[in-house]
Amino acid sequence: MKTTIAEVSKFVGEEVTIGAWLQNKRSSGKIAFLQLRDGTGFMQGVAVKAELGDDKFQQAKGLTQESSLYVTGVIVEDSRSSFGYEMQVSNFEIIQEAKDYPITPKEHGTEFLMDHRHLWLRSRKQHAVMKIRNEIIRATYEFFNQNGYVKVDAPILTGSSAEGTTELFHTKYFDEDAYLSQSGQLYMEAAAMALGKVFSFGPTFRAEKSKTRRHLIEFWMIEPEMAFMDHNDSLEVQEQYVSHVVQSVLENCKLDLEALDRDTSVLEKIKAPFPRISYDDAVQLLKEKGFNDIEWGEDFGAPHETAIAESYDKPVFITNYPAEIKAFYMKPDPERPEVVLCADLIAPEGYGEIIGGSQRIDDLELMRQRYEEHDLTGEAYKWYLQLREYGTVPHSGFGLGLERTVAWISGVEHVRETIPFPRLLNRLYP
Known part of the structure; x- marks a missing residue:
């Protein structure tokens, strides 16, 4: 089932696929936290090594900022985030791996941001x-x-x-x-x-x-x-x-x-x-x-x-x-x-x-x-x-x-x- 981040509240407990970009990520041992955006909203995807397997998990850890993906997983409620939901990732497909995205999480000057x-x-x-x-x-x-x-x-x-x-x-x-x-x-x-x-x-x-x-x-x-x-x-x-x-x-x-x-x-x-x-x-x-x-x-x-x-x-x-x-x-x-x-x-x-x-x-x-x-x-x-x-x-x-x-x-x-x-x-x- 394909859906969007804005619509995930309708699919709690179900497995869905979302086309998204990777805004950011962080990993902690055997878990990678993928910050996803799809134009309709922002949501976290949780990738667990035990669920994905070694190769897929290493691939998840290596994803670059603004790479485009199809991400599949089960939607669960998440009371810790203001959005209220996250995805337990079961699989993903890379559409394009972005290289050297110019706007990083660090501070940038106004003229640089306006040029981009x-x-x-x-x-x-x-x-x-x-x-x-x-x-x-x-x-x-x-x-x-x-x-x-x-x-x-x-x-x-x-x-x-x-x-x-x-x-x-x-x-x-x-x-x-x-x-x-x-x-x-x-x-x-x-x-x-x-x-x-x-x-x-x-x-x-x-x-x-x-x-x-x-x-x-x-x-x-x-x-x-x-x-x-x-x-x-x-x-x-x-x-x-x-x-x-x-x-x-x-x-x-x-x-x-x-x-x-x-x-x-x-x-x-x-x-x-x-x-x-x-x-x-x-x-x-x-x-x-x-x-x-x-x-x-x-x-x-x-x-x-x-x-x-x-x-x-x-x-x-x-x-x-x-x-x-x-x-x-x-x-x-x-x-x-x-x-x-x-x-x-x-x-x-x-x-x-x-x-x-x-x-x-x-x-x-x-x-x-x-x-x-x-x-x-x-x-x-x-x-x-x-x-x-x-x-x-x-x-x-x-x-x-x-x-x-x-x-x-x-x-x-x-x-x-x-x-x-x-x-x-x-x-x-x-």
Whole structure:
């Protein structure tokens, strides 16, 4: 009977065969302990000389790291391991004997590991981060599907910028200029006018020359957009969504969180509602914390966000930023037009902004004014203006950065470990 490590609990007391790689091994006299992995999980195989015979046992003791095998044996319960099961090996077949595997159990430098990312992914902790990433994606689809959203795929090649910045990757689209998308938001607004509640999930690109632990050149965004919803409605969706994702990881990734030594007690507190602080109050809080150089009208950097987050044990919304430092499409507060109806969601523990969202401008004349102020009067934005011309409605949306969210929930320091093959300022390999 062939099975996988993830399924062995169904076969206690039975003999099964698993295709696996040898992660590590140790031997003690007449017993060899084989640390096996098969992609679905990690498990110990116990090879006993008396059961295997001299030749096979010597072969087991000589197995090299990352050799591939078919391993056969009886599954037994093992209360000493967090996994709870092990295999009593009765036979194995070598598929390929690996030679001189470059990533050994010793310490390696970050650049070495990044150069060998295609192999580093096999390690226990990197495997755990990828499993948590997968669970966040699964829970994302679950949340939006259960709440009546339609997934719409935004284009990756665009003729314009969503944020009005110059930090774009330029390419030629036959005889036209084109850019790699930095956001699917504008297209999601169009889709929301057709389908009500939508979300996109795809890669985005920022040509920022940044080397911080929070930045990638290529990253993935979840971007919902909702017709007939105001800013407060959107904040409620955001906190419910993030709560759902965190609780799903806690429920379904226990072994992975344990492999990462993640303190799950801090994650157990992540349940809606989340605290909210206005930009005005955040500036005052920062001054009280010693950031005397911060002035109203300035954007917050990573140290500011971390200092604000330290006052809370849940993610915190910073609301109503000055219009001057936010995107052209954000709706001004009717009571105070110098600020916009927006919020950034700041994760605890120094992980920074994981969501940016706002209510969008729905007034045609105001959007025309914004076009002139931001020099967006060309043909590239004509279609976006028409969304306000034909049946405009209040609508709101947000974008969640997947990799920062994975980093926060996993507890890993740098976002480069939260995507299979990271693209960084000086890294396009492997």
